[in-house]
Amino acid sequence: MIEAIWITLLLAAVTTPLLLVVATPIAWWLAQKGSWIKDVVAAVVALPIVLPPTVLGFYLLVALGPNSPLMALLQPFGVRTLAFTFTGLIIGSLVYSLPFAVQPIRNAFEAMGSRPMEVAATLRASKWDAFVSVALPQARRGFLTASILVFAHTIGEFGVVLMIGGSIPGQTEVISIRIYQAVEQLNWAEAHLISGGLMAFSFVVLMTMLIVDRRFSARTAGIRP
Amino acid sequence: MIHVMLNGRVGDLDLDVVFETPGDGITAIMGRSGSGKTTLLRAMAGLDRLKGEVSVGGRVWQDVTRFEPVHKRAVGYVFQEPSLFAHLSVEGNLDFATKRASKIVNRAEIIDLLKIAPLLPRAVSKLSGGERQRVSLARALLSGPDLLLMDEPLSSLDQTARQEILPFIRAVGARVPVIYVSHDPLEVSRLTERVLYLAEGRLTERPAVSLEGLSQAEIEALARQALGFPSPHWGEGGA
Numbered sequence: 063m064i065e066a067i068w069i070t071l072l073l074a075a076v077t078t079p080l081l082l083v084v085a086t087p088i089a090w091w092l093a094q095k096g097s098w099i100k101d102v103v104a105a106v107v108a109l110p111i112v113l114p115p116t117v118l119g120f121y122l123l124v125a126l127g128p129n130s131p132l133m134a135l136l137q138p139f140g141v142r143t144l145a146f147t148f149t150g151l152i153i154g155s156l157v158y159s160l161p162f163a164v165q166p167i168r169n170a171f172e173a174m175g176s177r178p179m180e181v182a183a184t185l186r187a188s189k190w191d192a193f194v195s196v197a198l199p200q201a202r203r204g205f206l207t208a209s210i211l212v213f214a215h216t217i218g219e220f221g222v223v224l225m226i227g228g229s230i231p232g233q234t235e236v237i238s239i240r241i242y243q244a245v246e247q248l249n250w251a252e253a254h255l256i257s258g259g260l261m262a263f264s265f266v267v268l269m270t271m272l273i274v275d276r277r278f279s280a281r282t283a284g285i286r287p
Numbered sequence: 288m289i290h291v292m293l294n295g296r297v298g299d300l301d302l303d304v305v306f307e308t309p310g311d312g313i314t315a316i317m318g319r320s321g322s323g324k325t326t327l328l329r330a331m332a333g334l335d336r337l338k339g340e341v342s343v344g345g346r347v348w349q350d351v352t353r354f355e356p357v358h359k360r361a362v363g364y365v366f367q368e369p370s371l372f373a374h375l376s377v378e379g380n381l382d383f384a385t386k387r388a389s390k391i392v393n394r395a396e397i398i399d400l401l402k403i404a405p406l407l408p409r410a411v412s413k414l415s416g417g418e419r420q421r422v423s424l425a426r427a428l429l430s431g432p433d434l435l436l437m438d439e440p441l442s443s444l445d446q447t448a449r450q451e452i453l454p455f456i457r458a459v460g461a462r463v464p465v466i467y468v469s470h471d472p473l474e475v476s477r478l479t480e481r482v483l484y485l486a487e488g489r490l491t492e493r494p495a496v497s498l499e500g501l502s503q504a505e506i507e508a509l510a511r512q513a514l515g516f517p518s519p520h521w522g523e524g525g526a
Contacts, residue, residue, distance in 0.1 A: 177370050180334055183357035184364035185430045186387035191358075195383070199374040 063252060065232050066240040069148070073223075073236060074216040077155040081212050082205060084156065085163035089204075090197070092164070093171035108161045115158065119225025122154050126226065146228040151236075154226045155216045162211040170204025171197065203278045207271065214267045218260070288344070289314075289434060289464060295337035297326045302337065302488040308481065310344050310434075313460035315467045315475040318485035324468040325367075327485065328436045331466070332364050333357040343434045343464075361389040363432030363463070365440045369419035371411045371426070378407040380426050390431035400462075401425045401455055417448030424459055435465045441474060453477055472501075476508040 092104055110118055125132050126144040133143055144150035178200060182192035198205075220238040227234030229243070237256050244253040288310050294303040302323045308314040318324050330337040333348065334357055341348040348360045371380050385394060398404050401421045406414060414422065420440055427435055440456070441449045457478060459465060469475050475482060484491050501509070 177366065178372060180357075181364070181366065181370045181372070182383075183334070184332060184362055185384045185426065186358045186389060187383075188356075188358050191387075196372060196374075200372070202374075 063240060063256065066235050066237045070217055070236040073151055073155060074213045076152055077159065077216045078209055078213045081156055081159055081163045082208060085160060085167055085208065089164045089167035090171055093168050107164050110158050111161050115221025116225055118158060119154065119222040122157065122222065122226045126150050126153065145226060146230060146234060148233055151223055151227045151234055154222045155219060158219060158222045159212045159215045162215050163208045166207040166211065167201060167204045170201035174200045206274060210267060210271050214264060217263065290340065290342045291331060293327065293330050293337045293339035293341065297335060300326055300488050302326055304490055306483055306490060310464050312481065313465040313467050313479040315469060315479050315482045316485055317469060317472065317475055317482055319470055322485045323488040324485055325438055328438050328466065328468055332362045332436055333360055346433065361431065361433040363427035363430055363435040365423050365427050365435070365437040367439045368443045369416065369423045371419055371422060373411055375411070377403070377409050377411060377414070377422050380411065380422060381429055384426045384429040388429060388431040392429050392431045394429060397425050397428050400458055415448065416444045417452050420444065420452055421455060424455060428459065428463065432463060435459065435463045437465060437467045439469055472512065473505045473508040476512050
């Protein structure tokens with residue numbers, strides 16, 4: 063059980079920062095006014111919200127399994143398959159939680175509007191300078207929300223990790239799968255223990271988010287013209 | 288000397304403007320809302336892209352062959368609403384400009400000029416509207432501009448705050464050339480005699496003015512301007 067908890071935490075801890083890096087440019091691009099292509103991309107990014115995790119997991123399994131075109135590219139580097147590996151789990155988590163990172167960050171960028179970037183430009187800040195020194199700090203609330211959501215969402219994954227990870231103890235067995243197996247083995251005590259723990263964890267996460275959100279709102283009240 | 292020749296279409300507006308104005312003091316551009324004032328100012332700063340030429344004090348910001356991006360123009364811009372960075376303190380906002388300034392500016396002098404020393408440690412959200420606009424002015428000056436563009440900087444302020452800030456704008460105009468956009472003849476008459484009129488995207492002769500809906504003071508200001516009398520800077524202590 064300890065091993066499963068450790069794997070789960072590690073997965074969430076690796077996925078969260080990686081996903082922030084991946085999601086930020088996508089969120090920025092989507093937040094700019096633009097063409098219908100953005101709607102298409104936004105829909106693709108949001109797909110994991112509506113797709114059954116098993117469907118997502120199935121396609122990931124196909125893409126990361128041996129004989130896939132993607133793996134053919136990695137073959138020269140000695141990688142034959144990423145299915146049933148921890149790396150595969152991370153890739154699955156990145157895809158699965160992408161909308162939960164992109165959406166809050168995109169909202170934060172949109173709420174900021176174009177004015178701060180224009181002001182920065184008239185103060186001699188290049189685009190990149192303005193992005194780093196104005197857009198990122200002004201959107202920090204979005205980043206915080208995204209981090210918490212992604213972390214919690216990754217902890218709670220079941221379908222995708224089962225499909226792509228195969229529940230190998232010590233490698234790809236996470237706690238949500240562990241609960242399922244405990245119940246199958248009629249090990250109610252362990253199922254109770256982990257489920258109760260996850261309940262408490264989820265509650266604490268949501269409470270923290272609400273409190274942080276309130277503090278932020280209080281601090282930034284009345285700033286926007 | 289400031290030389291501007293810009294034309295192009297932005298939304299419904301067809302802008303076509305040519306003017307030159309001395310490289311010191313305040314030049315006002317007046318016109319109704321929708322006449323293209325903001326468009327013109329934004330194009331001069333490079334925030335919107337129009338065809339034409341802009342040069343300031345011999346430096347070319349834009350002509351047929353080149354278009355300097357906003358951050359490479361030694362421009363200062365004060366927006367309608369005081370657009371201070373909410374994630375920084377007042378001092379942080381000033382630092383932002385100082386760090387990237389196009390020339391060395393005496394910071395203490397600017398802080399003194401706009402009387403913002405007591406505001407420095409404060410959060411932007413703790414400032415009144417007038418204080419915010421003064422900090423915006425200081426921030427723009429600290430970036431070392433060759434030309435300061437102001438887009439109705441008083442429009443977000445109440446009457447009292449407007450009275451308070453006018454002398455500061457005059458003081459700023461004595462240091463850096465300013466182009467000041469406004470629709471308010473009274474306000475303009477108290478800042479400068481040098482006025483350009485903009486209507487439907489073209490500069491015009493002083494327009495026939497409708498007095499309908501204007502206050503007594505506004506009518507007097509218009510009359511003074513029309514007759515070429517200097518405007519009395521009454522009751523501000525800064526004239």
